[in-house]
Amino acid sequence: MISWGTKYDRLAEVESVSEEECKICSKKTxxxxxxxxxxxxxxxxxxxxxxxxxxxxxxxxxxxLKAKSSDANFRKAKSQMNGKFKFKYxxxxxxxxxxxxxxxxxxxxxxx
Numbered sequence: 452m453i454s455w456g457t458k459y460d461r462l463a464e465v466e467s468v469s470e471e472e473c474k475i476c477s478k479k480t481x482x483x484x485x486x487x488x489x490x491x492x493x494x495x496x497x498x499x500x501x502x503x504x505x506x507x508x509x510x511x512x513x514x515x516l517k518a519k520s521s522d523a524n525f526r527k528a529k530s531q532m533n534g535k536f537k538f539k540y541x542x543x544x545x546x547x548x549x550x551x552x553x554x555x556x557x558x559x560x561x562x563x
Contacts, residue, residue, distance in 0.1 A: 481510070486503065
């Protein structure tokens with residue numbers, strides 16, 4: 452049985468430049484834009500980045516919604532977050548790599 456999934460890590464948070472109206476509580480505040488990076492998991496080992504998610508959080512009511520490109524300050528916040536890329540799970544390849552190469556070598560040697 453193959454076990455796989457996705458794990459998300461928060462990589463960056465940026466406070467909005469100007470005030471925006473919250474869609475939940477209708478208060479005008481400086482929203483917080485956050486960036487989550489998803490990683491592909493194989494048998495619990497995060498191997499490589501797979502997806503990105505952007506959220507907007509209201510500091511007044513703590514409502515967290517997915518940020519859309521039509522949001523007022525999304526482009527500015529996204530440009531500040533660019534370059535924030537983590538490839539921190541290299542150790543997954545260090546463990547899984549020799550196992551995969553060993554299996555490929557074993558299969559190749561059995562066939563010949």
